[in-house]
Amino acid sequence: MSQEYEESAGGMSYRTLIGIDISQIRGYLEGRDEAASAEILEKNKDYYLASADKTISRLELAKVRAKNAHLSEEEWDLVIGNINKGFDWVNNLKKNIIKIEKESDCLNSISYKKWHSVKLIPSSVEGYVITIAIDKKINRIKTNLSASAHRMHLRNADKHNSTSKKIFLELMDLDEYSDLENAEILRIKAYNEAFSAQDILKAKFNQYPR
Numbered sequence: 001m002s003q004e005y006e007e008s009a010g011g012m013s014y015r016t017l018i019g020i021d022i023s024q025i026r027g028y029l030e031g032r033d034e035a036a037s038a039e040i041l042e043k044n045k046d047y048y049l050a051s052a053d054k055t056i057s058r059l060e061l062a063k064v065r066a067k068n069a070h071l072s073e074e075e076w077d078l079v080i081g082n083i084n085k086g087f088d089w090v091n092n093l094k095k096n097i098i099k100i101e102k103e104s105d106c107l108n109s110i111s112y113k114k115w116h117s118v119k120l121i122p123s124s125v126e127g128y129v130i131t132i133a134i135d136k137k138i139n140r141i142k143t144n145l146s147a148s149a150h151r152m153h154l155r156n157a158d159k160h161n162s163t164s165k166k167i168f169l170e171l172m173d174l175d176e177y178s179d180l181e182n183a184e185i186l187r188i189k190a191y192n193e194a195f196s197a198q199d200i201l202k203a204k205f206n207q208y209p210r
Helices: 024-028 034-067 075-101 109-144 148-171 179-203
Strands: none
Touching: 024 034, 034 075, 034 109, 075 109, 109 148, 109 179
16 A cells, blocks of 8 residues: 555554655554454444445435525536545545555555545535635625625635635545646635635625625
């Protein structure tokens, strides 16, 4: 297994310590005889299956939140398409884990990187849904806005929200070849941009996007 990508995909704690040489304790970690190795492997598989189920639960939660967000048909199709891709990949991963026969076959770096990208889908979907709610609030304010002095603030809110939405859309559609470390940085930026838009609406227009 590859240590480099396990931390972001539910890896064993001893494997997430990048740069640590575990060769001297491999017998302890993987079993010193056939019976011990088989038992440890099964427990490892149980661990990864449970972690996969946790990812599925997060995808299901994001789906429920999106379903109740009154999205347009186009917005819903985009969201559910990415969520379903995540479901399909994790369910296929579970099938592969069940088939594993030896520790060295467990997971490779590509699997971990793809898993990481799938784990970004739920929070990206939820962030995208937040930006849709902010969009609706901005549009309602535009309709009733009479004082030109406030238009600059509304444009600033719109700018922050548009930046946020763009990032979340990109994060929903990553793969194992994406820069996932940068994706984590961008995810934080996207939420901060959305919160900045909300702060402007709250301070200047006394509006709370829902």
